[in-house]
Amino acid sequence: MQILEQIRYEPAQVTGGYTDQLLRINLTTLQITIQDLPPDFKNKYVGGRGYALKLIWDGTGRETRYDSPENILVMASGPLGNEPGFPGTGKFIIGTISPLTDTFIDSNIGGHFGPLLKLAGFDALAVSGIAQADLVIVIDADSRSISIMAAPAYDKENDEGSLSFGQRLLQDLNGGEHSDSLAAVTAGKGAGNARFGIINSLYYDKKRQRIRSKQAGRGGTGTVMRTKGLRGIVVRSSRSKANGNNAIDKEGVRKAGSRLKEVIATSDPKQLHLSAWGTTVLSEYMNKFHLFPINNYQYGQSAESAKLFAGVFLDRYFTKNMPDGCYYGCNLACSKSAENVELTLGPYAGRKINVDGPEYETVGAVSCMGIFDPHFVLEYNWYCDEYGLDTISAGATIGFFMECFERGFITADDIGYALNFGNMEAVDRLLHEIAHAEGFGKVVGQGVARGKQWVAKKHAARAGISRDAALAELSKFAMEVKGLEFSMYVTKESLAQQGGYGFALKGPQHDESWLIFIDQVHKELPTFEDKANALKWFPLVRTWFNATGLCKLPWIDVRNPEAAATDEPAKNLPTLTYYVDYFNATTGSNKTLQDLLDDSERLYILQKLVNLRQGKGTRASDQIPLRAMGPVFGNEYDSRAEYYDGWLKEQLGDTALPDSPEKKHELLVARRIEAYQKLCDIVYEKKGFSPDGIPERKTVEKFGLMDEQAEKLLREFGM
């Protein structure tokens, strides 16, 4: 491969989880710079999402869009990433300005890239600029060099595919051999042709003896990477992964890790069995409680759903009794995989491929399109990964267009073919059109927020109504907030999760809060006050995980038996104490859980400021589509009439229910909208925001974030 620029460097040692070095690469100027981070940087911004936020806050502006040269693609683990003695430490964050939301997006991703980047001497990598021709970056700690190279030209398949390209690249850079000292991130051709492009994280799995992949799925990080002309980044370090963080208190790390591993080993087999089934286990539970996002989130349950339950994937596809952690030392090991799956659709039909997944969200996305075929799930999963498309946004967007088609907002002439729910052939065709920016795929690849504008124009002209009127109708079931598509849960029966999606700073992704069960099923959040408290606390804990390089599942999806004796079992506080101990032992700190939550709140407020600057930070941006609150159409009401009637009766007390279904529906919608607005008021107060959702000056000052930019911004908003 042709080297365009190269520097020599001495990889910094890791001490207490940090290297205190940032690698900056400008693809326009081909400049490679290693920057020392000042000591207070880590104290204030922690790592991962915090580092990405600070770099975006300082390095981009209000006019910055995803394809602006100054947009920065940040990749950062965190102080607790890279410790085989503690479960779930392979995570890293990719943060940037999103092509979907025009504001900050971060997506967490597993694999070896984050840990190896740290071992190669860097807490974070920040890529800016736009290359003139496609490039790859190679950070090689073993040879003490960092190189920008012309992207190799392989054959058409390798050049278009994210997985294929990454596998070939990793082999080429290691003399044709696989090694767990190398890892890569890549973006496929589809990522450049759609706004919901993903980045694949590729690593060598010694047990399976092949390259595996995890994905940064949400918000179009892959689109940014591809737009920059960056096809891949490879990192290599042969430094020992054991005690890779060079913890200050190694025995403390060992103890904390042992305690968590013990809870996982004894409790996961009694609970979700993630180690056996991965997250596909959730499909059955979501279906049971009317949460499965069937037909564009219209219905939460279907008799056909059983075809997509975990047992089906385990029986037919998953390798059994294979611990599948995405990084060393994780005994939750939920990264399930199916091998030698024969493709029956698309350009590679007939080929046998390995599918890393599916995760629950991909299964949900297929149900969102009204499809209940497990083999299709695997094919959809693989093609999305190979092309570089987010399975969630692709499924939600196609589901939206299917509903537009079925309700007559668009026609087969508009699309080029019929696009009804459950039509596998149409989805297969459309998926490849999206990846190649052909036909109707060019429209769908823009996502729901832009897609509904396209439909509104068509429908308004045909129906003789204003475009605004058409848009208002479509917005009721266009499942996006801030420009990001919903992840795969129906929220009609959980006000707390409506807030969980609406207030999520990046848009409706559940990694800020997932309160459906404690609200809807356990009924542990009966009051607005309870819901608001949860909507403050859970996002702070979850933000902390994204700042430190950790996977949340060992905390949130394995209930510690000791939690039963606590006041709020859902917080799983006994397990959180292991994390506090792990943080302190690694970094040499003496922090309490509240200290860590305060650190996290600083990042949360900083992200809110970025949103405000980018036009996505006020109450208007937190509003959710009607379908997230309740039924939009009569068929939805009818499918859960008993529940909705019961809910209305509770609300009305002694007042009689209206007689007609239409009047009941109308009343329900009015009450649901009212409830959401009341929730906004209370949540904003809890978070230290004005009624318009803007942080109060004292909130910004409390966390030391009142720099010149923040001062000017708050003044603009009258604060």
Next chain:
Amino acid sequence: MAQKMMVSVKFLGMQRVITRKDAINIPLTGGLRVHDVFELVRNRYPDLNLDEETTFATVNQEKASLDRLLSTNDTISFLPYISGG
């Protein structure tokens, strides 16, 4: 002949694999509570590893306490806590 009054226990997820059943029926005796059914299932299927600290019960899809009195045709499930990844 009069039909026996029954309640049913529906198995989900790995429980179905371990028990090799979708559901079992249990005769409804006077004063039968969720806890009695929990104990019965735990004893009949020890491999389920059910424990009270990490399991909750539903009766007819609604969360129920272990001391809830059961009625004929009630459907009971014992589920893990789920908090969303």
